[in-house]
Amino acid sequence: DAGVTQSPTHLIKTRGQQVTLRCSPKSGHDTVSWYQQALGQGPQFIFQYYEEEERQRGNFPDRFSGHQFPNYSSELNVNALLLGDSALYLCASSSRTETTYGYTFGSGTRLTVV
Amino acid sequence: AQSVTQLGSHVSVSEGALVLLRCNYSSSVPPYLFWYVQYPNQGLQLLLKYTTGATLVKGINGFEAEFKKSETSFHLTKPSAHMSDAAEYFCAGFLSGGYNKLIFGAGTRLAVHP
Numbered sequence: 001d002a003g004v005t006q007s008p009t010h011l012i013k014t015r016g017q018q019v020t021l022r023c024s025p026k027s028g029h030d031t032v033s034w035y036q037q038a039l040g041q042g043p044q045f046i047f048q049y050y051e052e053e054e055r056q057r058g059n060f061p062d063r064f065s066g067h068q069f070p071n072y073s074s075e076l077n078v079n080a081l082l083l084g085d086s087a088l089y090l091c092a093s094s095s096r097t098e099t100t101y102g103y104t105f106g107s108g109t110r111l112t113v114v
Numbered sequence: 115a116q117s118v119t120q121l122g123s124h125v126s127v128s129e130g131a132l133v134l135l136r137c138n139y140s141s142s143v144p145p146y147l148f149w150y151v152q153y154p155n156q157g158l159q160l161l162l163k164y165t166t167g168a169t170l171v172k173g174i175n176g177f178e179a180e181f182k183k184s185e186t187s188f189h190l191t192k193p194s195a196h197m198s199d200a201a202e203y204f205c206a207g208f209l210s211g212g213y214n215k216l217i218f219g220a221g222t223r224l225a226v227h228p
Contacts, residue, residue: 004157035218041220042220090157100163103216104160107156108156
């Protein structure tokens with residue numbers, strides 16, 4: 001049973017560029033959450049998608065946007081990249097009907113902005 | 115405000131010694147609490163969880179945690195540390211109604227020396 005799959009694993013972008021990160025949830029999960037983990041810090045909640053809509057959002061600017069597709073996979077888009085956007089981006093999937101199980105995390109995408 | 119606080123960003127123990135990683139929470143509702151472990155350049159792996167019922171929960175790799183409502187704590191312990199336990203540990207919780215935003219502490223880096 002495949003877990004959460006994220007792509008790409010690493011990428012390097014230049015300031016001002018745009019980036020798209022992708023996530024496929026664990027089989028049976030319908031909810032995707034995105035987190036940003038800066039070096040030496042805990043994961044910070046960006047937003048959560050369920051039924052193809054953004055359900056909750058953390059304290060991130062509008063440069064961060066997302067999308068969820070009918071097959072529950074998701075994309076995270078970041079526009080006008082800043083050096084401070086360099087981080088590990090984690091995708092987590094869960095089931096709305098099985099909240100006690102918590103989240104299953106992918107291995108993350110390491111974004112470096114230069 | 116709902117939050118998770120991990121006391122001690124770095125903990126160092128000898129191999130075979132007791133491991134104690136501290137976590138306190140602030141929640142407006144009965145929380146669901148989790149401990150995750152992160153190895154270098156990897157995602158987060160669930161160690162254990164507390165939802166309802168028994169307050170002493172056992173997880174993988176010999177770890178356990180006890181939920182103490184009166185102390186708003188959920189400390190992680192392991193009787194005997196192994197070199198392979200060296201990693202970053204995160205306490206997290208669903209702290210508000212709806213269980214759709216998992217909030218993380220800042221993490222504790224555990225070092226195990228011979």
